[in-house]
Amino acid sequence: MPSNFLADRPQRRRPPGRHRGILLTALAAVLGLLLAACGGSATSSGGTQNTLIIGMTASDIPVLDTGLAQGQGYEGLRFVANQLYDGLTKFDLTQGNQIPKIVPDLATSWEPNADLTSWTFHLRPNVTFHDGTPWNADAAIFNLQRYTDKASPNFYQELNAQGGLSVQGIKNYSKIDDLTLRINTNGPWSYLPTDLATVYFGSPTAIKAEGNQGFAEKPVGTGPFKFESVQRGQRLVMDRNENYWNGAPKVDKVILRPIPDPTARVAALRSGEVNWIEVPPPDDVPNLRNQGFQVLTNSYNHIWPWVYNLTKPPFNNPTVREALNWAINRQSLVDNILKGTAEPALGFVPHADAAYRTGNDVYGYDPAKAKQLLAQAGYPNGFTMTLSYPTSGSGNMVPTPMNTALQADLAAVGVTVQLKPIEWAAMLNDFFVGRIPDDANALNISLSYQQEGFWRSWFGTGSGPNAGKYSNPKVDALLQQAKTVLDPTARSDIYAQIAAILGKDSPWLVVVNDRNPRVLASTVHGFVEPQSWFADLTQLSVGGSSSNS
Template sequence: MKYILSKKLGVLLIVAILIFIVGCTNDGGANPSASVPEVDSKSDTKNDSGSDAKKGGTLIIGMTAAGLPALDTHSTQGQEGYRFVGFQVYDGLTRFDLTQGEREPDVVPALAKSWEAPKDGGVTWTFHLRDDVDFHDGTHFNADAVIFNLERVLNQEFEYYSPQSSAGVSSNAQFIESYEKIDEYTITITTKEPWSIAHVNLAWVFMGSPDAIKKYGNEEYLEHPAGTGPFKFESKIDGQELVLVPNEDYYGEVPKLDKLILKPMPEPSTRVAALLAKEINWAEAPAPDSVARLKSDGYEIITGVYPHIWRAYLNEVSEPIKDVRVRQALNYAIDRESMVNDLIGGLGTPSTQYVYEGHPWFNEDAIDYSYDPDKAKQLLAEAGYPDGFDTRIIIPASGSGHMWPIPMTQFIQQNFADIGVNLKIDVVEWPTFQQLSRADFVDDRDALGYAHGTPTVTMRNFRSTFHSQDSGNRGKYINPKVDELIDQAFASYDDDERNGLIKEASKIVTDEAAILFVVHDLNSRALATNVKGFVQPQSWFIDLNSVTVE
């Protein structure tokens, strides 16, 4: 049977909730137009020692999230939910290779052992599935399971359709026009238009056990999740901790840990205190002023470059933000070097473009927004605002990829005051921030925009931020040339050509100050000395399978 989405549903999907998101900047590394080599169904990455294997200890992580991520096939709590729950409990047809840190991760086979991308402007992808995978509830994975999960998020008429899961994956599934089971272990996915990074997007479209979803229903399934990932659900205490244990039947490398415990700790100082008190042995994004103390006490501070930007959307339909000179002035006003060195202790790098210097999309010919308050004042005067103006910004108190949003925004507030711009800061909790940022700007409350961290910069993120027809373009930035370049990149199956097109678009959006560029995160975390085997990837996401706690 072939499943085709209605035009109405397609529209709904496009305007569905945006997950800010997204995994590796070269969108998969390997040329998707080539057939991906098959993975042996009896791959030697399988752990041969079984359940009698090593005792790897208990890893307890203090997350920046304000709550526990949902256990459905879509993750909540932003991309941190995907980092610690989604990619641990579930698999997509593809995944990111997070086992090395020398380069940005490639997209590699997961539940699909190989695939063929369309050729000559085609739109149909073929995926060949593994035949040796079971869900955590013991039921078997096959093509029917894939179709069930796609129906659950794409077909509103489906008995087990989940609006929450649909919204959660909309930005990664909006390109799908139809899907079809060819045989027990083969499916095809047809895109609405040429979409060269479909294999990247599908890493976020997770597969849950159809039997478990049917048995418990969509709501109760959250208490009985059954994916195929390296970890499986054991228990939770609402709002306090989530306990995962290794999936001893995992088709890949079975985790060495005995348990993985996740604790929501949105306050940086709380995470550091818990680490020092040995209540946790891994703290995400430790408070910058605690790093020296942690190092002196023997804790390992891990950092590394990866695709990320902490920036603010700018409301470009409002006065005075719609004037490019005002947007440029705001970018010149930020003393990024001082923010990085003095405020956040070197745990980030200055951002004057969407990507960091050295990235394939970084354009050396674009405007360099070095700190220049005099130039900022000059531009404001030319735009008709010699005395500055009043505006507001909304930020989350904490959350996925946001680093330390309150002190960082207060730093910007002082920079803006120096050029006459009075910035009012509205701080809200992460769930409220998500709801507000999905809506259009309202009155003067959102005159400036939303400060937001994007920890997984991909072509999809670039499109959602700058393409005028993308529902994720919160600032309503419009440039037909940028739209054209992005469309051409999405239609190309050649890595170099795609990167060149996005690099050209990057110069335009930088010169026009389409957003407020601030900093790139360095993915900091503090680990106790007895945490061993972790490899820091060039990604927001992580592989915990090799980690042990002595």
């Protein structure tokens, strides 16, 4: 169990000969077990009852600068950046039965020019940063300079690198008036409002006063929660913003606890140290539900693949790549290891994506067909390959048992897989510059198309994060076409065409789509599990007695 789990639990020494003290200690232990069985309150760690305490899968508190929370994967963006900051746009996370749409945030509306190369954003009036300074076009331009303008003294290379997927097509921007901003792009960009949902805005006054490194330790945004304190490796404390432009959150305080070990996360939940955990060990899910905890899942835009290295044998051969997609038993993985917390991925698009079409579910489980394809490709006796995979991390579920099961499936068709574990943050460093760690034949990583620009990132020729070096001129042409089509439904048809091509080219071993499992104490009320990796923490509250006690 990691040290952070016990960091703030005082060690008590029992006075000798004090039977009354022994009795009280025993009673307290019994009470603690009862609280755990009822979903626990976690009030001891929060200071107040109405405190949400989240056990994250991250190994550390993500960096707190605007956008740089991606240092621990998107775990940082959803739990840090989305709480402290706002973007021009955001995903509507208030519904659980539909794919989230893009809605206004710091911009109230927007419109493009005729050829989709220039967008005008009308900014929300009467919004202030947490330090009381105003949100306006000048503040927006200052932040965009940090992200994109290498000639500006405000430019911040680390922010540019992390936000690059969302800002790399921005040409320039200008202030029309205090509440009107224009963004010009390098060519048509029909889905710019979607990609801007994770471009966040910090207080220029605070950034200038603290500098980039100082601001990362004392962040100031416009978001629903305000920074209170941070202990690296231990916790981040955020208080609700009473003056939030969209209404103060219902919960008083949010505390983030990095607990990368899944067993330790469950122990923290049961003991009342936290009242929300991400990615419970699947074997624990039935028991947690029986104990009165809320076990929540929902489809969302997520895929868990192996990204093949297409630059060298054997995976430069598409028949080999297809063969492995017929060799794995996805349903067994979902039933026996993931216990229903994921769905089999039979194609390249998750069900909770507008581009999903049943006709693009092209794979299945057929070991005989896999062997036939391997023989056809010139590998009748199989081959040996290496897989680089993270041992934990944002959206990766339970990667070691999952990859061990896949290793056994592939061994049955003659493919020997050597597993090469790597720390999550180290893998991200390689992946986002287009490298597969350890020169492996493939890497396993959690990915999404939630922002439309990710289609180009994962499959576009020459894209930095296209670590497998996939390239198909037809896909490139469709990606470019999508940038010229304003209607989102029509764009989804284009992505469905791309998915059909990917199903033939098989650049990945597609395995499962996560259902985003999390477990909440019964005292957490009002949370909506959206069809998204992100979550809205503003409408929930913590407190009250458990009806399951």
